[in-house]
Amino acid sequence: MTTPTKADRENGSRFLPKFDDNGLLTAVIVDHETQQVLMVGFMDQEAIDQTLTTKLAHFHSRSRGKLWQKGETSGNVLRVQDILVDCDQDALVIKCEASGPTCHTGVTSCMYRRLEDGQLTPIDT
Amino acid sequence: MTTPTKADRENGSRFLPKFDDNGLLTAVIVDHETQQVLMVGFMDQEAIDQTLTTKLAHFHSRSRGKLWQKGETSGNVLRVQDILVDCDQDALVIKCEASGPTCHTGVTSCMYRRLEDGQLTPIDT
Numbered sequence: 001m002t003t004p005t006k007a008d009r010e011n012g013s014r015f016l017p018k019f020d021d022n023g024l025l026t027a028v029i030v031d032h033e034t035q036q037v038l039m040v041g042f043m044d045q046e047a048i049d050q051t052l053t054t055k056l057a058h059f060h061s062r063s064r065g066k067l068w069q070k071g072e073t074s075g076n077v078l079r080v081q082d083i084l085v086d087c088d089q090d091a092l093v094i095k096c097e098a099s100g101p102t103c104h105t106g107v108t109s110c111m112y113r114r115l116e117d118g119q120l121t122p123i124d125t
Numbered sequence: 126m127t128t129p130t131k132a133d134r135e136n137g138s139r140f141l142p143k144f145d146d147n148g149l150l151t152a153v154i155v156d157h158e159t160q161q162v163l164m165v166g167f168m169d170q171e172a173i174d175q176t177l178t179t180k181l182a183h184f185h186s187r188s189r190g191k192l193w194q195k196g197e198t199s200g201n202v203l204r205v206q207d208i209l210v211d212c213d214q215d216a217l218v219i220k221c222e223a224s225g226p227t228c229h230t231g232v233t234s235c236m237y238r239r240l241e242d243g244q245l246t247p248i249d250t
Contacts, residue, residue, distance in 0.1 A: 091164075
């Protein structure tokens with residue numbers, strides 16, 4: 001296969017994920033009903049394949065250097081409802097139904113603080 | 126300053142952005158009213174500083190290796206309304222008012238296609 005061009009990625013109907021030098025792209029997880037961003041993770045080809053096959057969000061852990069399924073220990077899985085792809089195919093927005101709190105700290109979203117005047121203040125998620 | 130611990134980042138009120146090996150973190154731009162994801166970009170310390178100072182979203186271009194202000198040529202700037210920080214402080218959700226189409230292709234959001242059965246299909250953004 002020839003290397004996809006910018007036009008191939010932007011205009012075509014072919015899914016041609018563009019990975020960075022570490023073989024990763026960004027996956028933004030949003031709640032499929034509220035559109036709230038729940039978490040941001042990274043996927044390699046393996047994580048994408050597993051996500052598509054199982055319809056449960058999988059990621060590549062940069063710190064552990066391996067595949068993980070969100071909720072594999074906590075049970076708080078993310079059931080994939082819809083996947084959107086951006087113009088240059090290096091970012092995905094994955095709309096999910098969350099079966100529990102997404103953040104490992106026990107709250108709905110990992111974005112539980114607002115940056116205000118250089119300080120973080122808690123918000124309800 | 127000592128290196129921030131996991132607990133410092135997760136629990137504290139201090140903004141301690143965690144950059145990757147390339148000095149970047151992920152910034153998810155969402156429409157402040159609809160919560161729609163408009164684009165995903167990367168910020169280094171300089172882009173964060175410029176964003177906070179000007180209240181206009183700035184990014185670090187990985188391909189060009191330099192700072193850019195969204196809309197610097199098109200005029201389609203992103204006015205920052207709110208910044209959320211995730212648990213480990215390696216991702217930001219930036220709620221913005223977009224002054225025009227965010228995607229360089231001329232549509233509202235860079236996420237203008239859905240992945241379905243291995244193919245991309247256009248959606249209204």
